[in-house]
Amino acid sequence: MRRYETITIIDPDLSEENRLPFFERIRDLIPQNGGFLVGLDEWGNKKLAYEIKKKSRGYYIRLDYCGTGALVDEMERSFRIDERVLKYMTVVLDKDADTESIKEEMAKAKAREDLSAEVEKSPEPQTAAEAAEPEATSVETTQARDSEER
Secondary structure, three states, rough: EEEEEEEEEOOOEEEEEHHHHHHHHHHHHHHHHOOOOEEEEEEEEEEEEEEEEEEEEEEEEEEEEOHHHHHHHHHHHHOOOOOOEEEEEEEEOOOOOOOOHHOOOHHHHHHHHHHHHHHHHHOOOOOOOHHHHHHHHHHHHHHHHHHOOO
């Protein structure tokens, strides 16, 4: 199985709700043809170097996936038919990709991402001044009681 990267430029005037079916079709197409999606990165609207179909901007999408030549042929066929797609280009990243090691890398990256999300959610540690405040309050309270008894 080979590892591919496809950069696709779609119509920038599409709304978010019109882009989602395009992404879902890609996500469905890859497993149907015996491949698996490593990553889908949305780069967003960017200025084109030259006009394509009278558009000076385009919405860029990067697909990283493993599959066969038949999968690439089917994806490119669907891109040619779809009028939302302005341009696409596919390159081979690895001619003999080990899918198991790629899946392990993805799992490790997800674990790191989850760990960093947990660290961000945890309460911030107290500074030395904040930690000393409760002690000072209890000392003041004890001193006030002692002075009342005298």
